[in-house]
Amino acid sequence: MSVQAIDTPPLQAWYTRYEPPYALLTLIGLIIIWQLACSVLKVPAFLLPSPYDIMKDLVFNASYFVPHAAKTSLVVVLGFAASVAIGMPIAIMLSYSRILNKSLYPLLVGSQVVPKVAIAPLMLAWFGFGMTPKVVIVITIAFFPIVINAVVGLRSTPPQMIYLAQSMGASLWQVFFRFCLPQALPSILAGMKMAAVLAVIGAVVAEFVGSDAGLGYVILAASSNFDITRQFSAIVVLSALGMAFFWIIEIVERRMIPWHISIRGER
Amino acid sequence: MLHDATLTTDRLAGTHTSLDALHRASTDRSIAIRNVSKIFKTRQGPIQALSAVNLEVREGEFVSVIGPSGCGKSTLMMLLAGLDRASSGSIMIGGKTIDGPNADIGVVFQQDALLEWRSALSNVLLQAEIRKLEPKAARARAEELLKMVGLEAFHEAMPHELSGGMRQRVSICRALLHNPPLLVMDEPFGALDALTRDQLQVDLLRLWSNRAMTVVFITHSIAEAVFLSDRIVVMSPRPGKIETIIDVELPRPRRLAVRDTPAYAHYVQAVTDIFKTLGVLKEDEA
Ligand SMILES: Nc1ncnc2c1ncn2[C@@H]1O[C@H](COP(=O)(O)OP(=O)(O)O)[C@@H](O)[C@H]1O
Ligand SMILES: [Mg+2]
Numbered sequence: 001m002s003v004q005a006i007d008t009p010p011l012q013a014w015y016t017r018y019e020p021p022y023a024l025l026t027l028i029g030l031i032i033i034w035q036l037a038c039s040v041l042k043v044p045a046f047l048l049p050s051p052y053d054i055m056k057d058l059v060f061n062a063s064y065f066v067p068h069a070a071k072t073s074l075v076v077v078l079g080f081a082a083s084v085a086i087g088m089p090i091a092i093m094l095s096y097s098r099i100l101n102k103s104l105y106p107l108l109v110g111s112q113v114v115p116k117v118a119i120a121p122l123m124l125a126w127f128g129f130g131m132t133p134k135v136v137i138v139i140t141i142a143f144f145p146i147v148i149n150a151v152v153g154l155r156s157t158p159p160q161m162i163y164l165a166q167s168m169g170a171s172l173w174q175v176f177f178r179f180c181l182p183q184a185l186p187s188i189l190a191g192m193k194m195a196a197v198l199a200v201i202g203a204v205v206a207e208f209v210g211s212d213a214g215l216g217y218v219i220l221a222a223s224s225n226f227d228i229t230r231q232f233s234a235i236v237v238l239s240a241l242g243m244a245f246f247w248i249i250e251i252v253e254r255r256m257i258p259w260h261i262s263i264r265g266e267r
Numbered sequence: 268m269l270h271d272a273t274l275t276t277d278r279l280a281g282t283h284t285s286l287d288a289l290h291r292a293s294t295d296r297s298i299a300i301r302n303v304s305k306i307f308k309t310r311q312g313p314i315q316a317l318s319a320v321n322l323e324v325r326e327g328e329f330v331s332v333i334g335p336s337g338c339g340k341s342t343l344m345m346l347l348a349g350l351d352r353a354s355s356g357s358i359m360i361g362g363k364t365i366d367g368p369n370a371d372i373g374v375v376f377q378q379d380a381l382l383e384w385r386s387a388l389s390n391v392l393l394q395a396e397i398r399k400l401e402p403k404a405a406r407a408r409a410e411e412l413l414k415m416v417g418l419e420a421f422h423e424a425m426p427h428e429l430s431g432g433m434r435q436r437v438s439i440c441r442a443l444l445h446n447p448p449l450l451v452m453d454e455p456f457g458a459l460d461a462l463t464r465d466q467l468q469v470d471l472l473r474l475w476s477n478r479a480m481t482v483v484f485i486t487h488s489i490a491e492a493v494f495l496s497d498r499i500v501v502m503s504p505r506p507g508k509i510e511t512i513i514d515v516e517l518p519r520p521r522r523l524a525v526r527d528t529p530a531y532a533h534y535v536q537a538v539t540d541i542f543k544t545l546g547v548l549k550e551d552e553a
Contacts, residue, residue, distance in 0.1 A: 166370075169398060261427075
């Protein structure tokens, strides 16, 4: 008894399999319009460089961009990893202790009104000029979505599931690792995706405030030289970095929670 | 037949508990509920969910608890499972007083509580993993149970690929994996359509047919209670207490056709009348 795709007409099946990448096409279209606008209207490069100008800069000066991009990536990765390493235990404590949750959670949420850019110079004063202040600044930004989403996820285990676990004689440990943590994974990973993007922003903020390397520094230096093209190039690389980190988490997500509706629903 | 087939397969195995040992350790499956009351303290004041409940359930008996919504059925289940404490009175199962989570039990809830990230077979085996049962024997038993409820072709299916009835069957298999002396079910078929419900009733009777376990079956369906039970405990609302206990002397094994007999109709009528007297069911005068 074999199951056949009787309910999907062939044309539709073909279409869903080879559905065009709409977002990518839109992006390419926008870039073409931008390029045409620049060429036809003869916009000077010091006002708005064309995509071609930017590409030229990126290709010919790759040896300049690569080390800076690597520096920024390192800050992002370290900051992100530290945010997870600090955020997860805090989230677990908050979701298990009512008192801790009541005393810390509101402060945590409230702390988000502090603009991170504003405290960046403070971090410099406290942690000097090395890697540390930058990683700390990334943590202050990326840590929050990780904690909040993990707490929400860890608290989303239906009470019946806990009762079931107890009726099996599960230890606290087993309840956490077999029931609560898997249940929370979708939410935790959603938090990590947000954190990955915010980590890139955090790294740039840190490099703006005080640095002699990294893409944030590249933008500052180019800005003082009125090199608009260079600024655009750095922005393009930064966006690509952000997208890459987001994708990595998404791939991890697909592997870890293939059962979840957010993954299943996609084509 | 259900037991002997798998239980002869187990052997000495490290830290694992064999299913057979579990089975022997708890041969007494009777329940004694003595004068149990439960009061919930809420912000609106105390709510008396159960009032002086007394009930004895014999070993291997199939008892249904029926009553209107809010009469304390689920509360009673929580007390039997040791997941909540009675305000007064005592519950003894197999001669042991329940005063903490009772793991000598299988539970089935209305929502099947399957773990979405585990396949059907793996959901059933969860019971074995948590209890550290010997994996080989547990797997054989899981496969046998799934077969008994017609899911032998769905071992690797994920919960979201199963229908409501299939999911509930998996959760019943999970509740039975360790041969619990007591199975408690809280409106397990309440969310299913009528046809699926009939099928699961038949499946459940098959799983229980050798009376190897005591079943406490909570329902709000009179027909279901009559079809399944040896005895029906009828509860009255607010504060929940036992109104009457009805012995159902329909022959076993029961087939669906029993529902067309006058005897069956008589029992359904009897329970209906009690609810009418209690004012739970109201009718317009003819
Ligand atoms: N945890 C609780 N806290 C407060 N009140 C509760 C709680 N659980 C149940 N109750 C109350 O106890 C009564 C009986 O509830 P329940 O046992 O769930 O009824 P049933 O399962 O028969 O519908 C209801 O009035 C309900 O509101
Ligand atoms: Mg209930």
